[in-house]
Amino acid sequence: MFPKWFDKWNDDNPTNIFGPAIAVGALGGAIFVAAMIVAWGQPYATAAQQTGPRGTGMHVQEFVSDLEAGDPTVIDYYTDEPFVPEEGEELAGDIYENVQVLGDLTDANFNRLMGAITQWVAPEEGCTYCHAGAADGNYADDDLYTKVVARNMLLMTRNINVNWDAHVNANYEVGVTCYTCHRGQPVPNNVWFRVGQVNSNAEGWPAIQNRATMTSNFTSLPSDYLEHYLLEAEDGGYNQIAVHDLESRVQQQPGDPLIQQTERTYAFMNYFSNSLGVNCVFCHNSRAFYDGAQNTPQWGTASLGIIMVQEMISEYLLPLEDVYPENRLGPVFGDAPLAACRTCHQGYQQPMQGLNVIANWPELNVIDGPPDYSAWEEAASE
Ligand code: HEC
Ligand code: HEC
Ligand code: HEC
Ligand code: HEC
Numbered sequence: 001m002f003p004k005w006f007d008k009w010n011d012d013n014p015t016n017i018f019g020p021a022i023a024v025g026a027l028g029g030a031i032f033v034a035a036m037i038v039a040w041g042q043p044y045a046t047a048a049q050q051t052g053p054r055g056t057g058m059h060v061q062e063f064v065s066d067l068e069a070g071d072p073t074v075i076d077y078y079t080d081e082p083f084v085p086e087e088g089e090e091l092a093g094d095i096y097e098n099v100q101v102l103g104d105l106t107d108a109n110f111n112r113l114m115g116a117i118t119q120w121v122a123p124e125e126g127c128t129y130c131h132a133g134a135a136d137g138n139y140a141d142d143d144l145y146t147k148v149v150a151r152n153m154l155l156m157t158r159n160i161n162v163n164w165d166a167h168v169n170a171n172y173e174v175g176v177t178c179y180t181c182h183r184g185q186p187v188p189n190n191v192w193f194r195v196g197q198v199n200s201n202a203e204g205w206p207a208i209q210n211r212a213t214m215t216s217n218f219t220s221l222p223s224d225y226l227e228h229y230l231l232e233a234e235d236g237g238y239n240q241i242a243v244h245d246l247e248s249r250v251q252q253q254p255g256d257p258l259i260q261q262t263e264r265t266y267a268f269m270n271y272f273s274n275s276l277g278v279n280c281v282f283c284h285n286s287r288a289f290y291d292g293a294q295n296t297p298q299w300g301t302a303s304l305g306i307i308m309v310q311e312m313i314s315e316y317l318l319p320l321e322d323v324y325p326e327n328r329l330g331p332v333f334g335d336a337p338l339a340a341c342r343t344c345h346q347g348y349q350q351p352m353q354g355l356n357v358i359a360n361w362p363e364l365n366v367i368d369g370p371p372d373y374s375a376w377e378e379a380a381s382e
Contacts, residue, residue, distance in 0.1 A: 051282050051296045058281040058296070060349075071346070071353050073183040078119035079360045083108040084376045097140040101154045104370040105363055113363050117150065120179040122186050129186065145323050146186070152323075153178065154364070156316035161358060161365045164308045170301045171350070175358025175365065180351050181343050190275075190342040193330030194227045205260055217274055221267035222260075226340055229268055230310055238310060241265055243290065272302065275342035276349050309340050 002010075045064040052058025085106045092110040093103025102110055114127070122129035130147040131139045142148055160168060160176050168176050181188040195215060197207040209222040216223040233239050243262045273279055280286050283302055285294035321329070321336040328337060344351045358364065362371035 051298065052285055052294075056285065058285060060278045060282050062277075071348055073179075073346075074352050074355055076184060077179055077352065077355065077357065078116055079357070080112060080116065081360050082112065082362065082371075082373055082376055084373050085109070085370070098142065101151055102363065104368075109363060109371075113361070116361070117178055120177060120184065121150070121182045122146075123184050125186070145325060148323050149320055152316055152320060156312060157364050158367055159316070160308065160312070162367050164304070167301055167304045167308050172354055173356050173359070174350060174352075174354060175356065175361075176344065176351070177357045177361055177364055180357060181339060183346075187328075187337070188339065188343050189346060191337040191339060192226055193337060194231075194333045194335050195223050196227075196332055198223045209263065215271075216267060217270045219267070219270065221270070222264050223267075225264045225268040225271065226338075228264055229306075230313055230338075230340060232310075232314055241268060241306070272341060275340075275345045275347070277345075277347045278349055282349075305341060313338050 046061050047064050047067060048059045048061045050059045083106065089106045091103060092099050092105045092107060095107055096110075099110075102113065105113065118126060118129070127134040127139075130144055130150055131141075132144050133139070133141055157176060157178060168174055183189065192215065195213070198211045198213055198216075199207045199209065202210070208224045209216070210220045211223065212218045212220075213223045215226065222228075228239055229241055230238075240261075243265050269280065272283070276282065280289075281296075283296055283299040285291070285296075288294050317338050318336055324336060326334070329335060330337070362373060362375075366372065
């Protein structure tokens with residue numbers, strides 16, 4: 001089939017053509033795949049949210065398939081519309097013996113809320129999780145610690161929705177209910193305790209770092225950043241979350257934050273990013289972390305979040321330390337379990353992926369006095 005001279009040359013020069021053929025085939029295949037990706041886009045589609053000015057690369061990117069899979073606890077959210085109170089209807093404070101927070105609710109809405117907190121916090125255990133005497137119709141006793149804790153949680157949730165509206169309704173009407181943290185279980189995910197030293201072989205600074213722990217997000221950074229920044233310091237203020245201010249760094253002035261504070265700050269920032277499932281440019285322009293003028297609006301929401309968490313802890317969660325049984329207290333210091341960003345956000349930019357959880361629960365969106373049912377009154381009169 002080939003010319004004679006070729007057959008002769010071929011016989012004189014035997015060559016293994018498989019090696020080169022495979023090489024050419026593999027290279028060709030790679031070029032083909034690359035060309036297809038350029039032409040059709042990569043098969044795992046991504047969605048990007050722009051956070052900063054155009055051209056600065058400030059965006060948060062996620063796989064569309066991850067976004068679609070979503071937060072599995074959202075679908076189990078229990079909610080129910082309120083009963084519009086009628087003129088002169090008797091209130092829970094008059095009907096029951098020991099109602100200290102929810103006294104301004106009508107009986108129907110009081111029981112509706114009791115049913116909901118059972119679904120949100122203790123669906124398996126039921127009413128008896130907070131009312132030991134439920135079987136005998138005794139709901140008034142405060143003999144279970146869970147009921148005492150729950151009453152404080154009611155106050156805390158109301159305070160978050162009313163006074164920290166600028167955080168929990170920053171973009172949409174979203175709000176917070178018990179389910180935002182609890183997700184159908186008595187002990188929420190991502191609660192935390194003081195850890196103190198994690199490296200018993202070392203003294204001083206190294207004793208709080210260089211050990212892969214859950215809290216350090218498995219880095220060598222310090223593990224004690226939550227307690228350092230979110231609990232009140234000895235002087236009654238809060239420790240500054242900062243790496244440097246450029247001037248003092250240059251001049252070595254006293255008061256210049258130590259390199260060690262840099263490590264803590266970065267550990268805390270890792271926690272922020274993991275809590276929300278975002279990267280640093282969601283809040284910062286990464287060329288100048290220190291420069292407030294280049295931060296994104298989300299940075300402002302986060303700053304408010306820090307102060308909100310500090311208040312939640314000092315006013316509502318720490319005071320419960322004497323109420324919890326021993327098995328609920330921290331392993332090292334015997335301290336009360338605390339919440340922070342991750343307890344609500346659970347890996348999502350907006351907790352519950354932006355589901356409006358507060359919509360049907362004006363009872364949790366008021367500090368004092370009767371809840372505002374006007375939205376349902378209008379619907380009822382139409
Ligand atoms: C997660 C804890 C929790 C669960 C679960 C719970 N409750 Fe309550 N319950 C409370 C708290 C806290 C109060 C007091 C509210 C206050 O002080 O304003 C209360 C008060 C009551 C009262 C008023 C008792 C009185 O005389 O003072 C009744 C009635 C009641 N609950 C019924 C129920 C029913 C029925 C269920 C189950 C569907 C239930 N509760 C589930 C925490 C709970
Ligand atoms: C009590 C629950 C709760 C806690 C604790 C909490 N957040 Fe939030 N956060 C929310 C809710 C709810 C929203 C959604 C607000 C909206 O989209 O309207 C939100 C929104 C945000 C946003 C804006 C997201 C966006 O899309 O613009 C940022 C940033 C944020 N939180 C950061 C933090 C940080 C940082 C912490 C810890 C210091 C924190 N949050 C603690 C409930 C919480
Ligand atoms: C900001 C997050 C957050 C919100 C919102 C929240 N809780 Fe909690 N709750 C916690 C934390 C943290 C604990 C401590 C967990 C533990 O007991 O180990 C806790 C503990 C409890 C406990 C004790 C559980 C146990 O077995 O020890 C009860 C009961 C409870 N919460 C009820 C409620 C109710 C009812 C609401 C809504 C009115 C609510 N919580 C809202 C964070 C929250
Ligand atoms: C959800 C928003 C958010 C995310 C995500 C975030 N930060 Fe921050 N960051 C803040 C806020 C708010 C402050 C200021 C805290 C304060 O001063 O109270 C801050 C402060 C800092 C500082 C200190 C700046 C100074 O003045 O010294 C550094 C450095 C920093 N962040 C780095 C990072 C890095 C690195 C990442 C990614 C791993 C990151 N941040 C992710 C919100 C965020």
